[in-house]
Amino acid sequence: MTATIDPTTDLYPTRLPQPGEAFNREHPTVWGSPDDGPFDTAALEAHEQRGFTILEDFITASEVDEFSAELHRLSTDPTLAGDPRVITEKASGEVRTVFEVQKLSESLAALGRDPRLLDRARQLLGSDVYLHQTRVNYMPGFKGTGFYWHSDFETWHAEDGMPAPRAVSCSIALTQNYPFNGGLMVMPGSHRTFVPSVGETPEDNHASSLKEQKIGVPSEDVITTMATQFGIDQFTGAAGSALWFDSNIMHGSGNNITPFPRSNIFMVFNSVENALTEPYAAPAARPQHIANRDFTPLR
Ligand code: 6CS
């Protein structure tokens, strides 16, 4: 059965007035085949089962240096102070995330079109792709606060109008990702379960959710059940390694009280056959810099 996407039907109801049962997603994780790109049969099988793939030495040491310099430039550029694309840490005011980096940095824009990323995104999603969202997370030393357990797709469906979980994130480490400096934790295999959340989306939810997400997160009971069922893996790796993860995998990260920052670039690819429609559970669509609505395929 070839999976189809009908954007007019909400197959993933969420932000409900009462708790709803978690259920198995009907859409696949991997939409392409081994002939379509660099992942072989075993790698695609593993990604389908686990929901994520780690690639060591994905970019070179000199690219790590080049992109690290870009991250520093973006976080210190006085002309970006107060720009809506720059999210600061709630407590310290330090830069936490910068969104839409492909419009702020030529080298990061080129990375988003690099065949090392495009070929893999097209293969996993089985179609042409476009950038749904790009961001750099700084997770500064001592004061970096994490991201509570969540599914990205739950938010992108509810607030951005993404019909199906046919999107994939590529997170590239620019610093050593240790177990102890706020490394990303994922629940392997959890991507095949959709967890509806309880609670309506407030107006302009993104003004607070990007600093600390409260709406759209699972209950502690559900997190307990899922962590017991799936376990928790932690993405650790050297600068230059990449984590490819399915849009619906349950993930989160802890705070960083070590002196070692955990800086990553995130490039989120969506299938052009899964283009955003109206939000499924929010009063209004989020801004362009968080949810891109130019669906032109990347070349
Ligand atoms: O709302 C979003 O789009 C963002 N929120 C989180 C916690 N992860 C994905 C994304 O950057």
Ligand code: FE
């Ligand atoms: Fe996330």
